[in-house]
Amino acid sequence: MKFFIDTANLDQIKEAQDLGILDGVTTNPSLMAKEGIKGVDKIKQHYVDICNIVDGDVSAEVIATDFEGMIKEGEELAALHPQIVVKIPCIKAGIKAIKYLSSKDIRTNCTLIFSAGQALLAAKAGATYVSPFIGRLDDIGTDGIDLIAQIADMFNRYGFETEVLAASIRHTMHILQCIEAGADVATCPLKAITGLLNHPLTDKGLEQFLADYNKLNG
Ligand code: E4P
Numbered sequence: 001m002k003f004f005i006d007t008a009n010l011d012q013i014k015e016a017q018d019l020g021i022l023d024g025v026t027t028n029p030s031l032m033a034k035e036g037i038k039g040v041d042k043i044k045q046h047y048v049d050i051c052n053i054v055d056g057d058v059s060a061e062v063i064a065t066d067f068e069g070m071i072k073e074g075e076e077l078a079a080l081h082p083q084i085v086v087k088i089p090c091i092k093a094g095i096k097a098i099k100y101l102s103s104k105d106i107r108t109n110c111t112l113i114f115s116a117g118q119a120l121l122a123a124k125a126g127a128t129y130v131s132p133f134i135g136r137l138d139d140i141g142t143d144g145i146d147l148i149a150q151i152a153d154m155f156n157r158y159g160f161e162t163e164v165l166a167a168s169i170r171h172t173m174h175i176l177q178c179i180e181a182g183a184d185v186a187t188c189p190l191k192a193i194t195g196l197l198n199h200p201l202t203d204k205g206l207e208q209f210l211a212d213y214n215k216l217n218g
Pocket of ligand 1: 006026027028111131133135136167168169187
């Protein structure tokens with residue numbers, strides 16, 4: 001399973017990249033706003049800055065909600081850097097835009113997916129990724145992981161090449177559940193990724209190894 005980091009914070013992106021396990025980055029307009037990135041030129045430059053830190057795919061989201069606007073913005077974003085994947089919301093104009101952009105060999109990530117039906121439409125339109133939002137479903141008492149499993153199963157059964165990019169991951173346990181559910185990618189906050197490292201037996205074992213070494217060599 002690939003790991004993307006879900007942030008527009010350059011320090012966190014660098015930290016994950018330095019760890020050597022990062023496969024890409026996802027952003028959205030809220031994450032860009034959180035970093036105080038405003039204005040079209042600054043936003044575009046920020047995407048380029050992110051691409052220059054990581055080796056993998058970087059999702060950049062369109063703001064337009066009409067077909068013409070989405071494809072114009074999508075083409076501009078894709079032209080910024082070969083690593084850019086154009087992120088498009090799962091609405092009617094978005095599905096049409098995904099179809100158009102994929103016919104131009106522009107890669108897309110269909111976002112705000114909350115049902116298998118939406119994922120099916122995005123895949124049929126040629127999306128590179130679909131992003132089902134786990135945490136936001138959990139927030140309303142619906143099991144987000146179930147949706148990941150349902151979509152992964154559907155894509156396998158019908159041979160879709162679209163990858164399941166599990167999004168809205170809130171904690172480390174979600175990542176482990178995504179593995180079982182068959183997600184191709186998990187996009188996570190840095191804290192959820194580093195949480196995978198934690199185990200009290202590792203800490204205890206290391207402490208013992210060092211104590212034993214120091215008894216003889218210290
Ligand atoms: C990433 O592609 C999504 O935009 C993001 O994971 C949403 O996460 P949230 O539900 O925590 O805002």
